[in-house]
Amino acid sequence: MIDVIVVGAGPNGLMLAVELALAGIRPVVCERLSAPTTEQRANGLVGQVVRMLDRRGLYHRLVDDPAPPQPAPGFVFGALPLDLRAVPDNPLHLLQVPQAHLERVLAERAAELGVQVRRGHEVTGLTQGVDDVRVAFSDGTTLRCRYLVGADGGHSVVRRLVGIGFPGVSTDRAVSRTAHVGLPAELVDVSTGGLAIPGYGTVPPFRHTRTERGLIVWAPFTGRPPGLSTIEWPDSAQFDGPLTLAELRASVARVLGVDVPIEPPAGAGPHLLRRLVGGNTRLAERYRAGRVLLLGDAAHVHSAIGGPGLNLGLQDAVNLGWKLAGQLHGWAPDGLLDSYEAERHPVARRVTMSTQAQSALIAPGSEVTALRVLVGELLDRPENAAHVAALLAGADIHYEMGEPGGPLVGRWAPDLVLHTDAGPVRLAELTRPARALLLDPTGALAPVAAPWRDRVDVVTGRTEVGTGPADPPPGRTDGGTSTALLLRPDCYVAWQSTADGGDGDRLRAALTRWFGQPRTDRS
Numbered sequence: 001m002i003d004v005i006v007v008g009a010g011p012n013g014l015m016l017a018v019e020l021a022l023a024g025i026r027p028v029v030c031e032r033l034s035a036p037t038t039e040q041r042a043n044g045l046v047g048q049v050v051r052m053l054d055r056r057g058l059y060h061r062l063v064d065d066p067a068p069p070q071p072a073p074g075f076v077f078g079a080l081p082l083d084l085r086a087v088p089d090n091p092l093h094l095l096q097v098p099q100a101h102l103e104r105v106l107a108e109r110a111a112e113l114g115v116q117v118r119r120g121h122e123v124t125g126l127t128q129g130v131d132d133v134r135v136a137f138s139d140g141t142t143l144r145c146r147y148l149v150g151a152d153g154g155h156s157v158v159r160r161l162v163g164i165g166f167p168g169v170s171t172d173r174a175v176s177r178t179a180h181v182g183l184p185a186e187l188v189d190v191s192t193g194g195l196a197i198p199g200y201g202t203v204p205p206f207r208h209t210r211t212e213r214g215l216i217v218w219a220p221f222t223g224r225p226p227g228l229s230t231i232e233w234p235d236s237a238q239f240d241g242p243l244t245l246a247e248l249r250a251s252v253a254r255v256l257g258v259d260v261p262i263e264p265p266a267g268a269g270p271h272l273l274r275r276l277v278g279g280n281t282r283l284a285e286r287y288r289a290g291r292v293l294l295l296g297d298a299a300h301v302h303s304a305i306g307g308p309g310l311n312l313g314l315q316d317a318v319n320l321g322w323k324l325a326g327q328l329h330g331w332a333p334d335g336l337l338d339s340y341e342a343e344r345h346p347v348a349r350r351v352t353m354s355t356q357a358q359s360a361l362i363a364p365g366s367e368v369t370a371l372r373v374l375v376g377e378l379l380d381r382p383e384n385a386a387h388v389a390a391l392l393a394g395a396d397i398h399y400e401m402g403e404p405g406g407p408l409v410g411r412w413a414p415d416l417v418l419h420t421d422a423g424p425v426r427l428a429e430l431t432r433p434a435r436a437l438l439l440d441p442t443g444a445l446a447p448v449a450a451p452w453r454d455r456v457d458v459v460t461g462r463t464e465v466g467t468g469p470a471d472p473p474p475g476r477t478d479g480g481t482s483t484a485l486l487l488r489p490d491c492y493v494a495w496q497s498t499a500d501g502g503d504g505d506r507l508r509a510a511l512t513r514w515f516g517q518p519r520t521d522r523s
Contacts, residue, residue, distance in 0.1 A: 002028050002145040003328050005135055007158050009033075009117050011099065012296030012313040013151030014106035018056070019321025021113035022434035023489070025328055028143070029110070030121035030135075032152070036107075039270075042099040042304075043219065043227070046075075047311035047393040048412065050093035052318060055431040055491055061105045062097050068415070068428065069093050077306065077388050078361030079208035079215060080375060084389055086382040091395035096221070099310075123157050128290045147324060148292045151317075154280065156298035162289040168282030168301075168352075173233050174359075177248045180225035180271040182263035193220050199258040208305070208362065212369065214255035215362050225265035227272065230255050233364055243275035279303055281352050287341035295320060300348040303355040305362070311394050312351050315490075316344050322434065322489035331455060331516035343399050354391055399492055403510055406483075406496025413491050420461035430459055436494075436515060437487045438507075439463055445484055448504040451518030452511050456486075486510055 004020055006013045009031035020027045045053075050069050053059045059069055071090040075082045084090045107117065125136035126148065133148045150158025159166060189196050193205040195218050203209050203218045219227035230251040249262040265271050284299045296313030320340045326332035361372055378384045390396040401410045408414070416427040418439060430437055436456040438449045443460040463483060486495035486507065495510035497503040511518070 001132060002143060004028070004147045004149060004324065005030055005133075005143060005145040006149045006151055006295075007031075007123055007135075008151035008153065008296075008298070009036075009103075009107070009119070010151065010153065010296070011102050011106060011310060012317050013149070014103065014110050014117075015314050015317035016149060016151060016295060016321055017110045017115045017117075018106060018113060019317055019434055019489075020325055021110065021115050022056075023322055023325030023329075025325045026114055026116075028145075029115060029117040030123065030137070030143075031117060031119045032122040034120040036100065036103060042102075042307070042310055043221070044097055044307065045093075045095040045102075045310050046307035047093065048091065048395050049311040049314045050095045051415070051428075052315065052491070053095075055428045056434065057432040058105060058109065059095075061109070062095065062102065068426070069095065075389070075392065076208050077379065077392065078358035078372070078375070079210040080361065080372060080379055081207070082379055082385055082388060082392075084385060087386045087389060089386065090389060091393040092389040093393065098224070102310075123152070123161070126158070126161050126292070128162075128292065131291075133291050146291065146328060149295050149320070149324075150292065150298045151295040152298055154282075154297045154301040156294065158292060159284060159294055159298050162292045164289055164294065165285040166282045167285065168280060170278060170280050172237065172278035174231055174277075174279060175234060175237050176229060176231045176276045177243055177251050177274070178227060178229040178276075179243065179245060179248050179273045180265040180269075181228045181245065181248070182225070182265045183228075184261055184263075187260070188220070194218070195260075197256060197258060197260060200256045203256075210362050210372070211255055211257070212364055212366070213257070214251070214364065216252060216255050225267060225271060228252065228262070231362070237277045239275065239277075243273050245273070247275075281356060283345070283348055283352060287345060288338065293320065293324070293340065299344075300352065302352045303359050305355055305358045306392055308351045308355065308392070308394075312348060315347075315394060316340075318490045319344055322436075326455075326516065333513060333516045336514070336516075347394065347397055350391070350396075351394075401492075401494050401510075402513060403495050403506070405506070406493070408485065408493040409496050411493055413485065413487050413493050414465055417464045418459055418461040419464065420459065425459075425461075430457075431487070431489075431491055433457070434489045436489055437485075439483075439485045439487070441482050441484055445504065445507060448507050449511060451520075452515050454519060455515045456511065488514060 003025050004027040006017050006027050006029045009029050017027045017029050054069050072092050072094045073085050122138040124138050127134045132144050135143050150156050187195050195203040205220050209216050214232040217229040245262050253259045281302050284294055287294045287299050295316050323336050323340055327337045399410045403409045417424050438458045440446055440460045441462045446458045449456050449458050482498050484497045488494050494514050
């Protein structure tokens with residue numbers, strides 16, 4: 001019997017497969033499509049997930065840069081500029097990488113870890129037993145597994161088959177058009193990358209630009225054709241046939257009030273040419289039904305504004321992976337697997353709130369323009385910019401750990417450098433095996449954690465915070481040189497102490513809460 005079947009070989013399903021394989025579980029990934037899609041989807045990653053990929057050793061597979069990821073100096077919120085240069089603890093990271101490249105890297109990593117990806121396997125039915133799930137496929141075959149995870153997108157077959165509701169709202173008024181395009185060279189400002197449009201002004205690169213008539217985004221990608229997108233809110237949305245460049249050109253003219261010559265993109269393609277009408281904001285009523293769990297878009301769909309989708313879905317995978325592995329290995333304490341929904345469902349609610357708020361801010365109308373003036377004034381304040389940056393990054397998440405002490409408990413561990421006997425090492429290098437980690441400044445706590453050695457690694461060395469622009473600002477209480485930290489595999493802090501070995505009882509309680517009973521043997 002297979003331990004876990006993951007339905008869906010998109011980024012979220014592949015990330016979960018990698019996490020499970022790192023934890024000693026060999027999942028099977030079943031994908032409906034016979035080959036990876038060539039459809040152009042997400043163009044990058046926004047938020048804490050960029051640092052999470054660094055902590056799994058995947059960041060440098062995606063970018064040709066030996067340096068750790070650095071926060072972005074600015075972004076947008078609801079097509080309003082978000083200046084982050086004055087934010088001392090800037091959590092917002094950006095990574096421009098096509099989704100297809102991300103999927104290739106994750107698929108390569110999964111293959112290295114022995115994960116099977118079975119393509120052309122479309123799920124048609126499933127039946128849950130007391131200790132298994134039987135999955136039927138369109139070719140007439142069946143597979144039996146201990147757990148099934150639906151990572152099969154917003155139209156999830158798995159979610160439908162287990163009867164999990166997907167309430168929310170649908171809209172049918174907004175029309176978005178996106179295409180790879182060619183534009184006359186004289187329109188591109190070589191110093192800024194923006195579009196200098198006669199009769200309008202400059203459309204900055206990689207920013208949402210709103211007018212009273214709609215929204216436009218200019219994306220001059222490196223190494224591939226530039227992208228151009230518009231969003232409008234027409235009175236009716238009836239179309240004959242697929243999107244054409246002529247239709248996009250007419251949309252740009254309506255949004256900007258001037259004509260922009262749009263040409264076919266250079267190169268052989270495949271090139272993006274897509275029209276979307278309406279949208280959905282929906283959240284699954286629950287993330288688990290017996291031995292079936294939901295992940296990523298199968299659990300939540302929302303507007304793509306602000307780019308939160310992969311941040312949310314990939315972090316779902318990192319949260320679920322070690323908990324499901326603990327259940328399968330037999331050490332998981334009661335309620336550990338249920339904590340996946342308890343922790344991630346509220347995060348999805350917060351993301352949908354953010355995307356709905358941003359969608360309201362880009363709508364047409366003079367009253368929205370007035371609202372934007374007010375919100376823009378608020379975002380000019382560094383403390384408000386910091387609040388919104390944390391929202392967009394997913395850095396404002398605080399899980400309930402049942403542990404009273406320490407400002408970091410329940411929060412994602414900051415970037416640290418540990419000074420060990422072997423020399424300094426970044427936390428991101430220590431978290432690549434996806435195991436729990438006890439950072440012990442003196443070595444006095446190592447004997448306490450020894451009975452959990454099969455689940456928890458111990459590193460002795462003083463910790464240092466403040467190693468880069470993304471780290472906590474001076475004066476904030478966090479992982480100082482005498483601080484001990486217990487990190488879950490998803491890098492959230494489960495326990496914190498400044499005592500030098502005198503806090504063993506609290507540490508044992510935290511270890512038991514998250515990693516089950518200690519081993520009684522001495523092996």
